[in-house]
Amino acid sequence: MKTAYPVYMEADVVVCGGGTAGAFAAIAAAEQGKKVLVIEQFGSLGGTATNGLVTPVMHTHMRTDPQCSYIQKKLVEKQLKYTGCNEKGNMFDPLVLRLALEELCVEAGVNLLYHTYIANVEVENGSVTAVKIVNKAGEQLVKGKMFIDATGDGDVSVMAGAAYTKGNPETGINQPMSLRYILGGIDIPKAGAFLRGEAERTGLIGAYCKEEDPYNTLYAGGVASKPWALTEWFDAGIASGELEPMDKAYWQVFTIPGRRDGLAFNCPEFFENIDATNPDDLTISQLKGKKAIFRQLMYYRKHFPGFENAYVAEIAAMVGIRESREIVTEYVMEARDLFAQRKFEDMFCQSNYPIDVHGKAHNCSFDGIEKDEARPWYDIPYRSIVVKGLENLFVTGRCLGAEFIVQSSLRVQHSVRSSGEAAGIAAAMAIDAGIPAREVDGKKVRETMISLGAEYQDI
Ligand SMILES: Cc1cc2nc3c(=O)[nH]c(=O)nc-3n(C[C@H](O)[C@H](O)[C@H](O)COP(=O)(O)OP(=O)(O)OC[C@H]3O[C@@H](n4cnc5c(N)ncnc54)[C@H](O)[C@@H]3O)c2cc1C
Numbered sequence: 207m208k209t210a211y212p213v214y215m216e217a218d219v220v221v222c223g224g225g226t227a228g229a230f231a232a233i234a235a236a237e238q239g240k241k242v243l244v245i246e247q248f249g250s251l252g253g254t255a256t257n258g259l260v261t262p263v264m265h266t267h268m269r270t271d272p273q274c275s276y277i278q279k280k281l282v283e284k285q286l287k288y289t290g291c292n293e294k295g296n297m298f299d300p301l302v303l304r305l306a307l308e309e310l311c312v313e314a315g316v317n318l319l320y321h322t323y324i325a326n327v328e329v330e331n332g333s334v335t336a337v338k339i340v341n342k343a344g345e346q347l348v349k350g351k352m353f354i355d356a357t358g359d360g361d362v363s364v365m366a367g368a369a370y371t372k373g374n375p376e377t378g379i380n381q382p383m384s385l386r387y388i389l390g391g392i393d394i395p396k397a398g399a400f401l402r403g404e405a406e407r408t409g410l411i412g413a414y415c416k417e418e419d420p421y422n423t424l425y426a427g428g429v430a431s432k433p434w435a436l437t438e439w440f441d442a443g444i445a446s447g448e449l450e451p452m453d454k455a456y457w458q459v460f461t462i463p464g465r466r467d468g469l470a471f472n473c474p475e476f477f478e479n480i481d482a483t484n485p486d487d488l489t490i491s492q493l494k495g496k497k498a499i500f501r502q503l504m505y506y507r508k509h510f511p512g513f514e515n516a517y518v519a520e521i522a523a524m525v526g527i528r529e530s531r532e533i534v535t536e537y538v539m540e541a542r543d544l545f546a547q548r549k550f551e552d553m554f555c556q557s558n559y560p561i562d563v564h565g566k567a568h569n570c571s572f573d574g575i576e577k578d579e580a581r582p583w584y585d586i587p588y589r590s591i592v593v594k595g596l597e598n599l600f601v602t603g604r605c606l607g608a609e610f611i612v613q614s615s616l617r618v619q620h621s622v623r624s625s626g627e628a629a630g631i632a633a634a635m636a637i638d639a640g641i642p643a644r645e646v647d648g649k650k651v652r653e654t655m656i657s658l659g660a661e662y663q664d665i
Pocket residue numbers: 222223224225226227228245246247248251252253254255258260261262263264322323324325356357358359361383384386472525526527528602603604605617618619620622
């Protein structure tokens with residue numbers, strides 16, 4: 207790569223990608239006194255959680271549901287100010303999250319560069335020295351001391367020469383993608399009564415809504431392979447030609463705090479053309495997805511009580527990617543670690559979120575493996591965010607160093623947030639100490655997170 211490009215900025219910490227992990231990394235590094243730049247291809251922060259419309263934040267399946275992040279608390283305060291989340295912050299409005307993350311970044315002094323694509327990297331003697339960016343101003347370089355790959359797909363790590371794996375090890379196929387959407391104009395109490403009624407009538411689970419609190423409790427969801435409360439409705443739609451089989455493959459809906467007529471849909475889901483590193487596959491998902499969304503809308507309007515005046519309020523700008531590449535880091539989390547609920551000295555995050563491979567049962571088990579019954583969760587170690595073979599590159603979020611099965615659990619927003627925060631703090635420590643990323647003490651990273659307010663269970 208030529209180095210004759212103009213330099214846009216020299217930062218201490220360059221955060222590549224402004225999704226959940228990137229935003230948390232940037233806030234954490236800036237709050238440690240570093241000059242930080244976030245480079246993001248879209249016009250807002252939050253990535254999959256905002257531009258992909260992915261709500262809610264999943265529970266850790268641990269007794270105290272520890273958030274393993276100090277920024278999380280500030281984020282909830284911000285979202286509550288705009289009535290964009292519930293008290294706990296797990297149910298949220300993606301649009302408000304965009305604003306809340308932006309406000310936290312601006313207050314922390316983070317520099318933001320939107321509408322800019324990272325197209326290449328410059329590496330010298332095992333260190334990333336610059337990323338090449340492309341935007342309306344042309345091609346430029348951003349130089350930095352430490353780099354954080356928060357692109358979700360590990361773009362920067364791969365361009366820097368890091369090794370990676372991708373997809374199910376048996377088939378090479380990635381997890382399915384989804385194009386999420388939000389409907390407005392829904393009579394939520396009426397829709398809730400319909401869902402509740404169907405669950406009672408069929409005796410099947412998957413549709414839930416408390417009569418006294420429909421705006422906060424409406425949830426419904428099911429898959430084609432297992433009969434659930436709305437299976438008959440989807441079968442009838444397919445039989446009449448109003449729906450297609452893909453419409454019932456995976457269907458899920460949640461209420462959104464602050465939107466009294468809105469519901470967020472975790473579908474349509476695609477099981478073919480699902481390589482997120484192939485732009486043709488992303489394009490196909492956008493084309494197929496929009497058609498499916500409007501097909502589903504017309505069906506709900508006609509048949510689902512409460513949906514008579516529904517309209518499409520938002521379609522995700524970003525295709526929802528569950529999994530693409532997993533970067534090889536100093537330690538790559540193995541399936542065995544998850545099954546055995548392994549603990550690590552350099553832990554920054556705890557989780558007991560289950561294995562969640564869509565479309566089929568998970569293909570990995572260990573006979574006779576002993577779970578940690580006294581402390582039933584697994585740890586994520588610091589070494590899993592340090593890119594192997596590079597001196598100053600971290601990888602955070604859903605593409606950190608983990609086997610496919612482990613990634614299916616740790617991709618959820620709780621661990622992604624924590625990994626970004628840990629990377630931001632570690633980057634600042636590495637700069638202060640003048641050491642490579644791999645030499646930062648992961649235990650000290652966690653201690654700093656705790657001193658700032660991060661909570662963990664039973665440590
Ligand atoms: C359909 C779906 C449903 C899900 N459901 C849930 C759920 O209910 N609860 C839950 O907790 N989790 C859920 N998840 C998982 C979770 O939302 C994601 O794993 C998580 O948000 C990913 O965050 P991230 O920061 O790692 O990546 P992302 O949010 O994808 O961020 C990557 C960012 O980098 C930017 N970027 C990428 N490449 C470049 C480049 N070359 N140049 C510039 N910018 C770039 C992107 O625009 C993006 O903003 C779901 C995921 C999907 C896809």
